Amino acid sequence: MDEFESEYPIFLGSEIEQGDPAQSMFHVIPVPYEASVSYGGGTNLGPSAILKASWQLEQWDGKSKPCEQGIYTHPVVDCTVASDLVIENIAAATKIAGDFGKIPVVLGGEHTVTYGVIKGLLESGMTDIGVVQIDAHADLRDAYEGDKLSHASVMKRIVDLDIPLFQLGIRAFCEEEVETRKANNVHYIDADDLVPNNINEITLPENFPKNVFFTLDIDGMDPSVFPSTGTPVPGGLGWYQTLNLFESVAKQRKIIGFDIMEFAPINGFHAYDFAASFLTYKMMGIVERNNAKY
Numbered sequence: 001m002d003e004f005e006s007e008y009p010i011f012l013g014s015e016i017e018q019g020d021p022a023q024s025m026f027h028v029i030p031v032p033y034e035a036s037v038s039y040g041g042g043t044n045l046g047p048s049a050i051l052k053a054s055w056q057l058e059q060w061d062g063k064s065k066p067c068e069q070g071i072y073t074h075p076v077v078d079c080t081v082a083s084d085l086v087i088e089n090i091a092a093a094t095k096i097a098g099d100f101g102k103i104p105v106v107l108g109g110e111h112t113v114t115y116g117v118i119k120g121l122l123e124s125g126m127t128d129i130g131v132v133q134i135d136a137h138a139d140l141r142d143a144y145e146g147d148k149l150s151h152a153s154v155m156k157r158i159v160d161l162d163i164p165l166f167q168l169g170i171r172a173f174c175e176e177e178v179e180t181r182k183a184n185n186v187h188y189i190d191a192d193d194l195v196p197n198n199i200n201e202i203t204l205p206e207n208f209p210k211n212v213f214f215t216l217d218i219d220g221m222d223p224s225v226f227p228s229t230g231t232p233v234p235g236g237l238g239w240y241q242t243l244n245l246f247e248s249v250a251k252q253r254k255i256i257g258f259d260i261m262e263f264a265p266i267n268g269f270h271a272y273d274f275a276a277s278f279l280t281y282k283m284m285g286i287v288e289r290n291n292a293k294y
Contacts, residue, residue, distance in 0.1 A: 010051070011026075011071050016071060019070035027096070031077045035083055040231065040264060053274045066288040077093050079109075088116070094117045095124045097257070098120060103291075107259070107260055111154045131215060133168065133214075136169065137231065140176070187208075192235070200241055202249070218276065225239055228264055246283055
């Protein structure tokens with residue numbers, strides 16, 4: 001079967017050949033995991049839609065050609081097993097990228113996926129890691145409906161690993177999550193400050209780790225930009241604000257990986273598939289241009 005016709009084609013496969021994993025700067029890892037979504041579904045279809053839409057991208061992202069650094073698309077992560085084993089499968093795939101010293105670009109899937117990614121980076125020997133999160137939700141509940149491996153608990157699992165966290169754009173959270181922020185010294189600029197004041201860059205705390213994993217939940221962006229998500233919340237970030245915030249972090253710290261979570265394609269509206277794919281590639285370009293100094 002032609003790769004373009006397969007369910008999970010390689011990223012940007014209309015323009016480039018599959019990269020050598022040992023030489024490719026970017027390791028794209030599709031993770032179609034959906035087990036604990038609490039409203040709309042379809043995030044399991046996100047990775048495939050993003051990969052297919054990437055065949056419509058140009059090599060030039062407007063400033064550079066990040067694909068020239070090599071892109072290796074992993075086989076799809078097996079998400080048909082129990083949730084704890086899915087986390088291990090995600091960690092194993094991420095560890096491959098980490099062992100090569102490359103950048104995992106993880107396509108979800110529900111946000112629980114990020115926990116497995118962080119575990120994989122740690123297992124590869126990566127140290128001094130911080131996480132910067134764009135999201136509509138804090139995801140800091142200890143458990144949601146009794147499930148500690150829930151999309152609503154993923155950031156609690158990460159801070160439980162003593163990983164420093166900086167949250168951007170949050171606008172839907174509960175009292176428990178406010179207390180968790182305080183207990184774990186979570187840094188944040190919520191949407192009610194970030195968006196009305198059009199904040200396009202942040203300054204990370206001086207003691208924030210030198211290696212940053214950036215997790216971007218599509219619902220962190222406004223539904224006018226991305227209605228294609230299971231838990232939309234009004235008052236989110238715009239396209240350029242999102243990219244500018246990501247670049248402001250990349251200028252201050254080494255980006256060791258990033259993910260795009262909670263993208264749920266809408267049948268018949270391919271514009272959002274393309275936008276999610278373009279967003280992924282634009283973020284690759286920001287990493288390529290900024291990581292050169294580290």
